[in-house]
Amino acid sequence: MSKLTTGSFSIEDLESVQITINNIVGAAKEAAEAEEIGPMGPTPFPGLASYRDDWNLVLLDRYEPVITPMCDQCCYCTYGPCDLSNNKRGACGIDMAGHNGREFFLRVITGTACHAAHGRHLLDHLIETFGEDVPLDLGQSNVLTPNITITTGLSPKTLGELKPAMEHTEEQLTQLLATVHAGQESSEIDYDSKALFSGSLDHVGMEISDIVQIAALDFPKADPEAPLVEIGMGTIDKEKPFLCVIGHNVAGVTYMMDYMEENDLTDKMEIAGLCCTAIDLTRYKEADRRPPYAKVIGSMSKELKIIRSGMPDVIVVDEQCVRGDIVPEAQKLKIPVIASNAKIMYGLPNRDNQDVDATIEELKSGAIPGCVILDNEKLGELTIRLTQEMHPIRKAEGFREIPSDEQLKEWVDKCADCGACYLACPIELDIPEAMKFAKEGDYSYLEDLHDACVGCRRCEQVCKKEIPILSVIEKASQKLIAEEKGWMRAGRGQVSDAEIRAEGLNLVMGTTPGIIAIIGCPNYIGGSKDVYYIAEEFLKRNYIVAVTGCGAMDIGMYKDEDGKTLYEKYPGGFECGGLLNNGSCVSNAHITGAAEKVAGIFASRTMEGNLAEIADYTLSRVGACGLAWGAFSQKASSIGTGCNILGIPAVLGAHSSKYRRALIAKTYDESKWKVYDARNGEEMPIPPAPEFLLTTAETWQEAIPMMAKACIRPSDNSMGRSIKLTHWMELHEKYLGERPKDWWKFIRNEADLPLAKRADLLKVLEADHGWEIDWKKKKIISGPKIKFDVSAQPTNLKRLCKEA
Amino acid sequence: MVDTTKNTKLFTSYGVTTSKAINPDMAAKMISKAKRPLFVVGTGVLQPELLDRAVKIAKKANLPIAATGSSLPGFLDKDVDASYINLHQLGFYLTDPKWPGLDEKGNYDMVIVLGFKKYYINQVLSGTKNFSSVKAISIGRDYIQNATMSFGNISKEDNYAALDELIENL
Ligand code: SF4
Ligand code: SF4
Ligand code: SF4
Numbered sequence: 015m016s017k018l019t020t021g022s023f024s025i026e027d028l029e030s031v032q033i034t035i036n037n038i039v040g041a042a043k044e045a046a047e048a049e050e051i052g053p054m055g056p057t058p059f060p061g062l063a064s065y066r067d068d069w070n071l072v073l074l075d076r077y078e079p080v081i082t083p084m085c086d087q088c089c090y091c092t093y094g095p096c097d098l099s100n101n102k103r104g105a106c107g108i109d110m111a112g113h114n115g116r117e118f119f120l121r122v123i124t125g126t127a128c129h130a131a132h133g134r135h136l137l138d139h140l141i142e143t144f145g146e147d148v149p150l151d152l153g154q155s156n157v158l159t160p161n162i163t164i165t166t167g168l169s170p171k172t173l174g175e176l177k178p179a180m181e182h183t184e185e186q187l188t189q190l191l192a193t194v195h196a197g198q199e200s201s202e203i204d205y206d207s208k209a210l211f212s213g214s215l216d217h218v219g220m221e222i223s224d225i226v227q228i229a230a231l232d233f234p235k236a237d238p239e240a241p242l243v244e245i246g247m248g249t250i251d252k253e254k255p256f257l258c259v260i261g262h263n264v265a266g267v268t269y270m271m272d273y274m275e276e277n278d279l280t281d282k283m284e285i286a287g288l289c290c291t292a293i294d295l296t297r298y299k300e301a302d303r304r305p306p307y308a309k310v311i312g313s314m315s316k317e318l319k320i321i322r323s324g325m326p327d328v329i330v331v332d333e334q335c336v337r338g339d340i341v342p343e344a345q346k347l348k349i350p351v352i353a354s355n356a357k358i359m360y361g362l363p364n365r366d367n368q369d370v371d372a373t374i375e376e377l378k379s380g381a382i383p384g385c386v387i388l389d390n391e392k393l394g395e396l397t398i399r400l401t402q403e404m405h406p407i408r409k410a411e412g413f414r415e416i417p418s419d420e421q422l423k424e425w426v427d428k429c430a431d432c433g434a435c436y437l438a439c440p441i442e443l444d445i446p447e448a449m450k451f452a453k454e455g456d457y458s459y460l461e462d463l464h465d466a467c468v469g470c471r472r473c474e475q476v477c478k479k480e481i482p483i484l485s486v487i488e489k490a491s492q493k494l495i496a497e498e499k500g501w502m503r504a505g506r507g508q509v510s511d512a513e514i515r516a517e518g519l520n521l522v523m524g525t526t527p528g529i530i531a532i533i534g535c536p537n538y539i540g541g542s543k544d545v546y547y548i549a550e551e552f553l554k555r556n557y558i559v560a561v562t563g564c565g566a567m568d569i570g571m572y573k574d575e576d577g578k579t580l581y582e583k584y585p586g587g588f589e590c591g592g593l594l595n596n597g598s599c600v601s602n603a604h605i606t607g608a609a610e611k612v613a614g615i616f617a618s619r620t621m622e623g624n625l626a627e628i629a630d631y632t633l634s635r636v637g638a639c640g641l642a643w644g645a646f647s648q649k650a651s652s653i654g655t656g657c658n659i660l661g662i663p664a665v666l667g668a669h670s671s672k673y674r675r676a677l678i679a680k681t682y683d684e685s686k687w688k689v690y691d692a693r694n695g696e697e698m699p700i701p702p703a704p705e706f707l708l709t710t711a712e713t714w715q716e717a718i719p720m721m722a723k724a725c726i727r728p729s730d731n732s733m734g735r736s737i738k739l740t741h742w743m744e745l746h747e748k749y750l751g752e753r754p755k756d757w758w759k760f761i762r763n764e765a766d767l768p769l770a771k772r773a774d775l776l777k778v779l780e781a782d783h784g785w786e787i788d789w790k791k792k793k794i795i796s797g798p799k800i801k802f803d804v805s806a807q808p809t810n811l812k813r814l815c816k817e818a
Numbered sequence: 819m820v821d822t823t824k825n826t827k828l829f830t831s832y833g834v835t836t837s838k839a840i841n842p843d844m845a846a847k848m849i850s851k852a853k854r855p856l857f858v859v860g861t862g863v864l865q866p867e868l869l870d871r872a873v874k875i876a877k878k879a880n881l882p883i884a885a886t887g888s889s890l891p892g893f894l895d896k897d898v899d900a901s902y903i904n905l906h907q908l909g910f911y912l913t914d915p916k917w918p919g920l921d922e923k924g925n926y927d928m929v930i931v932l933g934f935k936k937y938y939i940n941q942v943l944s945g946t947k948n949f950s951s952v953k954a955i956s957i958g959r960d961y962i963q964n965a966t967m968s969f970g971n972i973s974k975e976d977n978y979a980a981l982d983e984l985i986e987n988l
Binding site: 100676706709715 | 827829832833834835860861886887888890891894901902904905906907909910911914916917918934935936937938941942944945947948949971973
């Protein structure tokens with residue numbers, strides 16, 4: 015019977031009994047495997063150990079886990095708490111390194127679970143609504159599911175055919191979660207290997223989440239011309255009723271938008287969002303480019319700010335990256351909160367079984383602060399009607415007004431200059447100093463804090479004078495906020511096969527110096543303009559800049575002297591100098607997918623069940639580097655770790671050091687910088703590049719040269735090496751004041767040298783490093799440790815070598 | 819004399835070990851006694867009041883500078899021995915006895931840190947604290963739990979005064 019995946023049968027003697035089989039767990043995978051044809055790599059449907067010896071330990075040998083514990087103790091079980099300082103072992107036997115490996119790993123599987131659960135929710139919902147046979151029409155692509163394909167070996171073509179990949183991810187997540195239990199895994203290196211595996215699954219879960227919505231909800235399909243949408247707190251028309259949605263799952267929002275459209279309300283009210291739901295609602299039904307009307311407020315850091323502004327008339331939350339205090343905060347301003355996803359129910363009463371009129375009355379009267387509605391049809395009608403009805407009520411009662419100038423002064427005057435807020439603020443904003451100037455009538459210091467402030471409220475929690483500090487900052491920044499208006503390109507979805515074919519050669523040759531992927535949350539070091547500066551610098555230099563999520567939003571918030579955002583200035587294609595917004599966080603799978611497609615389509619590598627080989631290709635040949643500048647959520651650690659296993663290094667902001675782990679190579683240890691030449695299996699030395707898979711930077715100015723350097727790859731040809739070195743050395747000089755000290759390590763022959771400085775650099779090589787130069791021919795005679803051989807095929811995988 | 823040992827409220831890390839709060843004269847003594855000290859400065863040091871004092875410290879105690887983040891430009895014309903290195907990378911290399919150091923002469927036995935976001939330096943030092951014998955002295959305005967010794971949480975002005983005292987005592 016296990017071969018039966020769907021169908022129904024009756025038991026004859028019991029005529030009224032009919033059993034319907036929708037799916038048997040495992041059977042779908044079995045059926046999929048039986049159908050498998052064509053080439054297949056060694057690891058279809060991988061388990062906990064599948065990538066370990068062949069790939070993960072190879073990576074972790076060069077890129078060593080750097081452990082920076084958050085706490086000396088382990089408080090995990092009842093033997094403890096145990097003091098693990100100085101790498102001591104706890105009562106269960108685990109040491110500090112192992113425990114911290116476990117702690118980081120736990121973050122990674124949490125993130126993976128968020129995306130996988132999101133994918134499962136959308137997949138089931140969309141299959142129920144539209145059926146299993148909806149084709150995965152994602153634009154001009156034959157390789158529709160790069161992450162699913164390299165992981166499972168499958169190439170699904172319809173919604174229904176995604177089920178085995180979904181099941182596989184869920185099954186492996188359970189296996190992974192089990193290893194967190196005290197008394198299971200204790201080896202730090204194995205937790206890291208498992209974290210890498212989880213990261214790869216994360217990109218499967220994200221891929222499923224995004225492709226099902228592209229296919230079924232008519233999102234832009236690999237579309238470089240996806241429409242521009244409005245972004246920023248200042249874009250909301252305060253005169254209109256305003257429905258504010260927060261979270262990451264667009265399912266419920268589509269019903270609200272449908273209701274608005276059916277009732278001709280799109281220009282009579284505002285619908286705008288925060289976090290990824292916001293990005294995805296601006297993608298809904300945009301494949302045919304209807305005029306966009308939904309807006310984006312911004313990232314999670316704006317959640318409390320927008321509530322405190324009093325503007326929203328109703329708030330709907332779905333899942334992930336949603337604050338835990340939205341109900342009490344909203345209640346103060348009489349904003350009803352509707353929870354639309356079973357993952358966040360906030361203790362609110364469920365009103366699924368009550369008619370919409372009665373629920374609207376309950377909410378309007380304030381009898382309940384909000385409710386849970388999981389029935390999407392009801393949700394669509396209720397939220398839109400409620401928004402319109404709440405608007406005049408809240409306006410009449412003065413709730414849509416921000417605090418008065420007098421109130422602001424009163425608050426500021428209360429400050430005792432105790433400094434507690436400075437100590438608590440995670441961004442280390444000097445609030446006491448700003449308060450001091452405000453007392454003297456100069457509010458500009460408070461205004462300066464707005465951009466960097468992530469709206470966390472930690473300052474308010476410690477203020478003994480009970481000053482609502484966040485509201486003080488926001489009130490003082492009203493003018494700035496009103497001007498917060500920008501443009502963002504609605505998420506375009508995947509990179510098409512055609513784009514990969516056209517750009518693959520440039521990337522591998524180095525004429526396009528690299529792909530810079532700017533992703534992730536808003537917990538920045540300096541303020542939200544950091545990512546704008548980084549994107550602009552790389553775009554000007556013809557890198558491909560791919561963005562998603564909150565990073566994509568923040569980049570669109572700023573304009574140049576001519577009033578143009580980067581999205582207006584640069585093309586949206588996967589091309590040299592292109593700025594592609596792939597979409598929400600789950601669209602990060604398209605960024606790794608693009609790198610995989612370069613190996614699969616451009617270099618004709620087998621993708622099916624062949625993760626290690628594809629990742630090895632990227633690490634050796636495709637200059638790509640991620641930036642998760644404000645990584646705050648656990649999902650950021652799973653996304654980043656997924657990039658790492660796929661051979662893509664990532665730079666994180668300083669806050670991310672709190673994730674307790676980095677992967678950094680010892681540049682000075684020559685034994686780490688060797689690969690095999692696949693032609694004959696001989697060892698060949700390589701330069702120390704990339705020198706990390708995961709690390710943090712202190713400022714955006716430091717991050718830029720780090721990322722340019724991380725795009726250098728062992729198999730660059732001379733032209734590519736010389737272009738990449740030119741950018742890196744110029745950027746290093748521009749931001750760090752001098753030529754990098756180790757540039758010479760990357761030189762294999764004179765053709766590698768940056769063209770404009772060739773003669774000058776040859777002199778340095780001769781004088782400082784003792785290299786022999788033939789000055790007549792301007793050639794290097796001897797000196798480089800690394801030979802350059804155009805036809806060498808560097809690989810980290812011995813099994814790919816001819817003689818192996 | 820500024821008492822830099824008072825306010826030792828923690829910001830991020832927690833657990834059983836916390837750094838010893840010290841006064842500037844004690845810090846100066848420790849720095850003078852170190853065999854192979856390294857002065858690690860972050861981007862915050864570019865504030866003129868700090869930069870000026872950082873240069874004086876480096877000169878007076880003859881300390882090589884690891885300029886992390888984007889702090890190096892501040893030291894280029896100051897006649898000090900400063901090199902750029904990423905802080906996280908430095909933190910990791912400090913835990914490896916085989917690291918040749920910035921000058922190829924071997925690893926360090928003490929780092930003196932100044933000019934960082936407290937959460938960042940604290941986090942990086944949690945690695946050196948638990949996985950090496952390198953001592954860390956924090957002389958900024960924040961109490962850094964994972965240093966071996968640190969000033970307490972003090973005002974900017976007190977920090978400047980404390981640094982002046984430290985310079986005098988070197
Ligand atoms: S899991 Fe181990 S180290 Fe942690 S508290 Fe329990 S006994 Fe101690
Ligand atoms: S709300 Fe803003 S100012 Fe207050 S602690 Fe958080 S980041 Fe700092
Ligand atoms: S905690 Fe409150 S009273 Fe103390 S400095 Fe900050 S705002 Fe002023």
